[in-house]
Every structure is written in structure tokens, then in C-alpha cells.
Amino acid sequence: METMQHHCEHMHSCCHSKHHEDSHEYTIFILPIISFSLLITGIILQHQSTWFQNTNIQFIWFLCSFLPVGFPVMKEAWKSLLTKDLFNEFSLMVIASVGAFAIGEYPEAVAVMLFYTIGEILQDKAVDRATRNIRQLLDVRPEQVEVFRNGRYHTVSPREVKIGEIIEIKPGGRIPLDGILKDSQAIFDTSALTGESVPRTISKNEEVLAGMIISGQAVHIQVSKTYENSSLARILELVQNASERKAPAELFIRKFARIYTPVVVLSALLIIIIPALISIINPSFHYIFNDWLYRGLVFLVISCPCALVISVPLGYFGGIGAASRNGILFKGGNFLNAITHINAIAFDKTGTLTTGSFEVISVAHEGITQEQLLYFISSVEQKSNHPIAQAIVHYAKKQGIEISNENSIHELSGLGIEAEINEKKILVGNARLMKKYQINLPQEIQNCTSTIVLCAVNEKYVGHLLLSDTLKNDACKAIKNIRKLGISDIRLLSGDKKEIVNNFASQLGIDKAFGDLLPEDKVHYLEQMTTEPNKSVAFVGDGMNDAPVLALSDVGIAMGGLGSDAAIETADVVIQTDQPSKVATAISIGHATKRIIMQNIVGAIGAKSLILLAGAFGFATLWAAVFADVGVALIAVLNSMRILKMKFQ
Incomplete structure (x- = not known):
């Protein structure tokens, strides 16, 4: 048996197929408008025309009002019946409407189907708009790009650009494709991808990603990935596919809907049957079949669980979208x-x-100046690709040290480097290098556990640098x-x-x-x-x-x-963003999503329970039941999307 969630999530064609074109958004209301017009006219005629008091005329009139909205639902109910799916929202509405016709409540029979149809259309539009808004928030790529071909720039779709081609992005423009920056340097706004407000400076031959915004200048980028394989495309695909991995609350709702609907149908039957049995046992109890059938029908209409089965997965999708906006x-x-x-x-x-990159945090020197120490060490280390060596050279240049290129260098594996600068023998390395050449070191250095680079000139210790990874x-x-x-x-x-x-x-x-x-x-x-x-x-x-x-x-x-x-x-x-503070943000978004999901579940079940009791005891009409069902569903959908407006640290 298909679950109720299948019908609610996929938005059955009778009431709510996917409609993205403006013209279709208007045409879906034509049948409900026809039905509504006939319904209102019929109600007016009931109170003002004598010829309309004929029961057969009323039946035919309201049947004509019913069919524009009722036939598509009855068609879907029949299809479900053929697949042995007996208990779903279609069958609930058909039973309620046919039952109302059977007891002569013609306007209410039409109202049940009419407002159900309108409610589903509005609900679908809300869900569709919400999911489209999330996609639009994430997919920030432009639809056109300037690509250099045959000596000039052509305007084409980003999908047509090939790897290796050069594209030009004007100031303030969004980057449509991943690539390598060919200009010397540029500043980019990465907030659309990461939620980070601080602009990011990117230098020549560094990677630029689709979705970034260029600030202050035009840039030229060599495309490195196709439109479909860009980082942003992969992120979008990841967010879309995330909905397939169901959270426990979603799995609970699926199981709940599978059990809930048959129980409700049985309960509606018991509302009709139990009073009849009581009247047989106790003749003083006055049993009117039409009254109790009406109560059973109200019970059925209220019971439709779409508010639950739509708002829960939409709530998680909203949470995933909110997280994506925060990087x-x-x-x-x-x-x-x-x-x-x-x-x-x-x-x-x-x-x-930590950043994973080293920085010089301390300089100690003996017998020579700090500038001389930095000169010797950086001149020895300048040709090394080791991160520590590069950090030392970078630090020396920041201090204005001119590095010597005329050096004779010999690398000692696992120890350091031996070099000759200005006819002086320079040793740069670790404590084992100094020990090999029997160079005495201060006691505090021998006990040092930090990353240290020692220096000796003519086999005499002259100083050291302390380096550290930085937070x-x-x-x-x-x-x-x-x-x-x-x-x-x-x-x-x-x-x-x-x-x-x-x-x-x-x-x-x-x-x-x-x-x-x-x-x-x-x-x-x-x-x-x-x-x-x-x-x-x-x-x-x-x-x-x-x-x-x-x-x-x-x-x-x-x-x-x-x-x-x-x-x-x-x-x-x-x-x-590589920001560890986002871990707390992720947890906060998870908690916010969970709160909204629980609000939807408790709110919908609570509201439904109250209205179900009211219907069972005769305090709610079919009109109220339809409005209550539609209202609860729409409130749950709107509540699910609140998370997109929330601010997180």
C-alpha cells in the first residue's frame, strides 16, 4: 500500500501538478471557479426561488457544481483502488462528498471537494515556492557569460563554455564557472557560497569558484570545470539529494500515516454504528441515521494528515537550505x-x-644582531620548499632583510643545511646537527619542545628561531x-x-x-x-x-x-569556509530545525485531535472541517520555512 505521504509529497495531478509558468498558475483555478460560481448560485436559489425547491433539480445543479472539482479526485481514488491503496486522502474526500450527497447535504458535499481542491492548490503553491526559493538562494550563477573566441568576446550560456577557455567577468558580476584567475590579484565576495561577510583576496593562478562576486574590477578566468561539474553544481546536487536521506521524524510520519488513515476510517464507521447499537439495546435513545452519518463524514474530512506528511520533510529541506546559506x-x-x-x-x-602554516614567533641571538641572524638563516633556507623554510624566508622579507643568492649549500638529510656565506661556515638545522659538529647549546634550548631552527657560524652557536602553527x-x-x-x-x-x-x-x-x-x-x-x-x-x-x-x-x-x-x-x-566556529552554527541550525519539526507534529496532531472530537460530538460542520484541514496544513508549511529567515552565529 502506498503511504499517504506519497500522495501529499508528489502533489497529485488532479489538484497540484508542478506549475512554473504564469499561464498555468491561472488555469489551475478555472475549474474551482466554475464550481464555486455554481455553488454560490445554488445556495442563493435555495433561499429565493420556489422552482429550485425541487429535490431533483437541486441534486442535478449541485452535481454539476461538484463534477469540475470532484471528478479529478474520484479518478485518482479509482487509480489508487486499482493498486490496492484503499486508504488515502482521495478516498477520504470521495467518501465524505458521496455521503453528504446521500443524506441530502448537497451544498456541503460540493464544499468538501471544492475547498479541499483549493486548499491543495494553495498548499502546493506554498511548498513549490518554498523549494524554488531555496534553490534560487543556492543557485546564484548568471545565465550568460563573455567568452574569448576567435579574437573577440562572445556572449554565450555558461553551459557552452569549454575547459581551458577564457571568460571575462565585469565588476560586480557573479562568476558562472570554476576556474583559475589570470589577473594579478582581485577581491571577491564569497558570501553567497560561504555566508562569510569579509571579502576574500585571490591572487593570480589561484582558484575562483562559481557563485563568487568580483569587486571593483573586471577579471579574466581560465575555466577549469564544466558548468555541470562546478563546485556550486555539486553543492546544489548534494542539497537536492539530501532529501532522500530521511530523518527519524520523517520515517515516523510515514509509518504514522500508514496506520493513521485506516484507524480514522474505522473510527468514522464506529461513530455511525455504535449509536445504532445503543439504540437497539436502549430504545429510549433516539438514533437518527443522517445525523450520525454526518458526524462520521466530518470526522473523515478532518482526519486528512497532509499537514504532517508535507511539513516534516519540508522542514528538513528548509534546515538544509538554511545551513547551505551559512556555508x-x-x-x-x-x-x-x-x-x-x-x-x-x-x-x-x-x-x-589551526591554519596549518608556520609563523616565526620568537628570535634569539648571541654575538650577532637579529638582522644578521635572519640574514644567515633565510639565505640558507631560501631554496627549500619545506613549510618551515618558507615561513622563515617570508618573515625575513617582512623584516626588510636582503637575502643572499650567492651561496654554496649542502643539505644534510634529517639534520639541516650546511652552507658558506661570505666565507663563513653556516649551519642551520636541529639540535642533532649541532651535536654532530659538537656545538654547545644553552640548556633551555636542549629542553625546548617547540619547533626550533638553530644557527651556528664558524661552529659557534649564534641564535635560533622559534616557530609555531597558528590558531x-x-x-x-x-x-x-x-x-x-x-x-x-x-x-x-x-x-x-x-x-x-x-x-x-x-x-x-x-x-x-x-x-x-x-x-x-x-x-x-x-x-x-x-x-x-x-x-x-x-x-x-x-x-x-x-x-x-x-x-x-x-x-x-x-x-x-x-x-x-x-x-x-x-x-x-x-x-x-574552513571556520571551526561554524560547527556551533551547524548544531544550532540542527536544533532550530528539530524545534520547528516538533512544533509541526505536536501542533498538527493537537489541532486535528481537538477538531476530531468536536466533529464526533456534533460541534463541527463539514464546512468547518474543510477549513480546519486546509488551515492547519498551510500553517505547518509556513512554519517550516521560518528557518530561512533566522539568523545564526
């Missing part, structure tokens, strides 16, 4: 739900809470915001030296830190965490070397960065 990608409603249960988070260090700007804020959400179990797992990891943990306010870990060690630690009672663990890593731990955790969160294929493939949640 966070959830791979499904199930992960949006799972993140609300997280009560422990383990962070990787390098590239997650991201929002790393401390990230930990603080997570604690505000009530998550106190925060741990730091890293392959870096234990002393360095402890130092960063102290700066961040993290109590539990573990260093010198290989990838398999991280897996071991996370396995221990997940086996602790009532522990739901998220792991936050860079999505590359942390793949096993991301897979093992209850929710894997990757600092994917813009366009990181590995992160998007591995994790359950991807932070596009």
Missing part, C-alpha cells in the same frame, strides 16, 4: 537530526583549529560557542608533538588533549569515546587524512574549504 552542507536530514544529539566533540588540530582567528570562539550549547566534552586529537598539542589545548580551553597520534591511534581514541555510555560523538577534521575517524564518528564534520572533493565525499557535514 554548511548537510548530506541529509538524518545528519541534521543526528547533530542535535551530539554531546562530545573531538577536533583534529592542524588545518582544523585560526575564530578557533577560541568556536570552543566557547560549543560550550554555550551545553557540550562540555571537547577533546583535541593530533599527530603533532604532545607538548605542542597541550600548549594549543591550553590556549583554547580544552581539557583533554592527545598528541603523537597516528591515524590508527585516532581511530582507537574515537572508538573508546563512542563506547562510553550515552555518548554521541562528532569528529571535526580536514576531510583528507582523517577519513577513517570521520567515518567512525556519529557525525563526521569536515573543514572542507571551497571545492574540496575529498571532504565532501568523506564527511556527513562539510564546513565550506
Whole structure:
């Protein structure tokens, strides 16, 4: 048996096929308008014309009013019956309308089907508009682009541009395709992709992504990916496909609708049958079949559960859309739900809470000036591609040091570099290099656990540089915001030296830190965490070397960065901006979505229950039942979309 959700979600053709063209949006109201006109005319004639008092004339008139809206629904009910799907919204409305005709309540029989049809059309328009708004918010690519061909620029669709071609984007224009910047430097607004308000500076030969906005100048970009394979296209596909991964609340609603509708039909029958049985047992009880049939029909109309089966998946889709606007990608409603249960988070260090790039944090010199020390070390390190060497050269240039290129350099594997500068023997490297040449070092250096680069001139120690990875700007804020959400179990797992990891943990306010870990060690630690009672663990890593731990955790969160294929493939949640503070944002969005979903479920079930009781005891009419059903559904849909207007830290 197909579930009620199938009918409500797919918007059956009789009432609400997909309509994106303006002309179709008007034509779908033609049949309801005809039905409404005949209904109002019939009601007026009932009260003002004697010839219309004939029951047969009334029946024919209201039947003509009923058919424009009733026939499509009856057709769908028959199709469902052929597939052995007996209990659905079509059959409920057909039974209610036919029953009303049977007891002579002709206007109400028409009203049931008319307002059901109008309600479904309006409901469909609300859902369709909401989902289209989410797609439009995410898909910010322009429809045309200037591409350089045959010596001049041509205006074409981005879909027609090939890899390797050069496109030109005017100031203020959106980038339609991923590519490589060919100008020296440009400033881009990435807020459409990441939710980040601070503009980003991109230099020549660096990657530019579709959806960015160029500020202040025209730029030229060499296309690196086709329209269909761009990072933004992949993000859009990910958001669309996320709806296939159902959250527990959605699965509950599916099961609920499967059981709920047959129970309601049975209850409506009992409302009619039980009073009849009571009248047989107790003759003093006055039983009027038409009155109790009417109450049963009201009960049926009110029972349609579309408010639930539409608003719950739409609520999760809205949450996924809101997260995407904030630079966070959830791979499904199930992960949006799972993140609300997280009560422990383990962070990787390098590239997650830190920038992954070294900086010189201290310079110590003996017997020579600081400028001379930087001159010797940077001149030796300038040709190395090692991140530490590059950080030293960068620091020296910032200090205005002129680096010598006329050097004789000999690299000593695992130790450092031996060089000759201005007829002086220069040694640059670690403590083992100094020990090899029997160079005495100060005691505090021998006990130093930080990243240190030592220098000796003519086999005499002259100074050293201390370097460190640096915390991201929002790393401390990230930990603080997570604690505000009530998550106190925060741990730091890293392959870096234990002393360095402890130092960063102290700066961040993290109590539990573990260093010198290989990838398999991280897996071991996370396995221990997940086996602790009532522990739901998220792991936050860079999505590359942390793949096993991301897979093992209850929710894997990757600092994917813009366009990181590995992160998007591995994790359950991807932070596009590489900002650890977005972890708290993701959890907040999860909680906001869950609150809205629960509001819809409790509100809809509560409202339905009250109106069902009112109908069973004869306090509600078919008119009220239809209005109540449509109203509850529309309120639930509108409530589901509130999350798109919410602001998150």
C-alpha cells in the first residue's frame, strides 16, 4: 500500500501538478471557479426561488457544481483502488462528498471537494515556492557569460563554455564557472557560497569558484570545470539529494500515516454504528441515521494528515537550505537530526583549529644582531620548499632583510643545511646537527619542545628561531560557542608533538588533549569515546587524512574549504569556509530545525485531535472541517520555512 505521504509529497495531478509558468498558475483555478460560481448560485436559489425547491433539480445543479472539482479526485481514488491503496486522502474526500450527497447535504458535499481542491492548490503553491526559493538562494550563477573566441568576446550560456577557455567577468558580476584567475590579484565576495561577510583576496593562478562576486574590477578566468561539474553544481546536487536521506521524524510520519488513515476510517464507521447499537439495546435513545452519518463524514474530512506528511520533510529541506546559506552542507536530514544529539566533540588540530602554516614567533641571538641572524638563516633556507623554510624566508622579507643568492649549500638529510656565506661556515638545522659538529647549546634550548631552527657560524652557536602553527582567528570562539550549547566534552586529537598539542589545548580551553597520534591511534581514541555510555560523538577534521575517524564518528564534520572533493565525499557535514566556529552554527541550525519539526507534529496532531472530537460530538460542520484541514496544513508549511529567515552565529 502506498503511504499517504506519497500522495501529499508528489502533489497529485488532479489538484497540484508542478506549475512554473504564469499561464498555468491561472488555469489551475478555472475549474474551482466554475464550481464555486455554481455553488454560490445554488445556495442563493435555495433561499429565493420556489422552482429550485425541487429535490431533483437541486441534486442535478449541485452535481454539476461538484463534477469540475470532484471528478479529478474520484479518478485518482479509482487509480489508487486499482493498486490496492484503499486508504488515502482521495478516498477520504470521495467518501465524505458521496455521503453528504446521500443524506441530502448537497451544498456541503460540493464544499468538501471544492475547498479541499483549493486548499491543495494553495498548499502546493506554498511548498513549490518554498523549494524554488531555496534553490534560487543556492543557485546564484548568471545565465550568460563573455567568452574569448576567435579574437573577440562572445556572449554565450555558461553551459557552452569549454575547459581551458577564457571568460571575462565585469565588476560586480557573479562568476558562472570554476576556474583559475589570470589577473594579478582581485577581491571577491564569497558570501553567497560561504555566508562569510569579509571579502576574500585571490591572487593570480589561484582558484575562483562559481557563485563568487568580483569587486571593483573586471577579471579574466581560465575555466577549469564544466558548468555541470562546478563546485556550486555539486553543492546544489548534494542539497537536492539530501532529501532522500530521511530523518527519524520523517520515517515516523510515514509509518504514522500508514496506520493513521485506516484507524480514522474505522473510527468514522464506529461513530455511525455504535449509536445504532445503543439504540437497539436502549430504545429510549433516539438514533437518527443522517445525523450520525454526518458526524462520521466530518470526522473523515478532518482526519486528512497532509499537514504532517508535507511539513516534516519540508522542514528538513528548509534546515538544509538554511545551513547551505551559512556555508554548511548537510548530506541529509538524518545528519541534521543526528547533530542535535551530539554531546562530545573531538577536533583534529592542524588545518582544523589551526591554519596549518608556520609563523616565526620568537628570535634569539648571541654575538650577532637579529638582522644578521635572519640574514644567515633565510639565505640558507631560501631554496627549500619545506613549510618551515618558507615561513622563515617570508618573515625575513617582512623584516626588510636582503637575502643572499650567492651561496654554496649542502643539505644534510634529517639534520639541516650546511652552507658558506661570505666565507663563513653556516649551519642551520636541529639540535642533532649541532651535536654532530659538537656545538654547545644553552640548556633551555636542549629542553625546548617547540619547533626550533638553530644557527651556528664558524661552529659557534649564534641564535635560533622559534616557530609555531597558528590558531585560526575564530578557533577560541568556536570552543566557547560549543560550550554555550551545553557540550562540555571537547577533546583535541593530533599527530603533532604532545607538548605542542597541550600548549594549543591550553590556549583554547580544552581539557583533554592527545598528541603523537597516528591515524590508527585516532581511530582507537574515537572508538573508546563512542563506547562510553550515552555518548554521541562528532569528529571535526580536514576531510583528507582523517577519513577513517570521520567515518567512525556519529557525525563526521569536515573543514572542507571551497571545492574540496575529498571532504565532501568523506564527511556527513562539510564546513565550506574552513571556520571551526561554524560547527556551533551547524548544531544550532540542527536544533532550530528539530524545534520547528516538533512544533509541526505536536501542533498538527493537537489541532486535528481537538477538531476530531468536536466533529464526533456534533460541534463541527463539514464546512468547518474543510477549513480546519486546509488551515492547519498551510500553517505547518509556513512554519517550516521560518528557518530561512533566522539568523545564526
